[in-house]
Amino acid sequence: MDTDHLRIPIMELCEQLVVPLQGDVTDEIAARLLSDVLDRIRSCGARGLVLDLTGVWLLDSHLCSVLSRLAAAARLMGTRSVICGMNPDTALTLQTMGIGVGFAATALRLEDALEVLGVHVTMSDPDDDTDGDDGEEGEHAIDG
Secondary structure, eight states, rough: OOOOGGOOOOOEEETTEEEEEOOOOOOHHHHHHHHHHHHHHHHTTTTTEEEEEEEEEEOOHHHHHHHHHHHHHHHTTTTTEEEEEEOOHHHHHHHHHHHOOOOOOSSSSSSHHHHHTTOOEOOTTTTTTOSSSOOOOOOOOEEE
């Protein structure tokens, strides 16, 4: 059976891995995520790992456990982890269940998570044309 549709993307950016979790993360997808991310850390030597929960529909105790194990294993491999994009309902649920996120740093947005890992994201002002560019909007510079 082809299980490639069960893979969560793992992106490399400035010696960091960014993993955007989306939708319903089943137990099978979570187990595959664990091995895929740790394999990628080993192969590329990532210094940091960002687990972006912005698109997650539900963060249950099993997924929280998988993320905890992933962050702990990454730390043993020399990679710092940051969780970002947690919505208020998820945060309240975790707090009510007594589950902390001491296994990783937390940040509100992806940009903040990258900052925690030492990657500086700067956005240019589209109204400021002092740098001589053609004034295109949405330019970003990433200093890693």
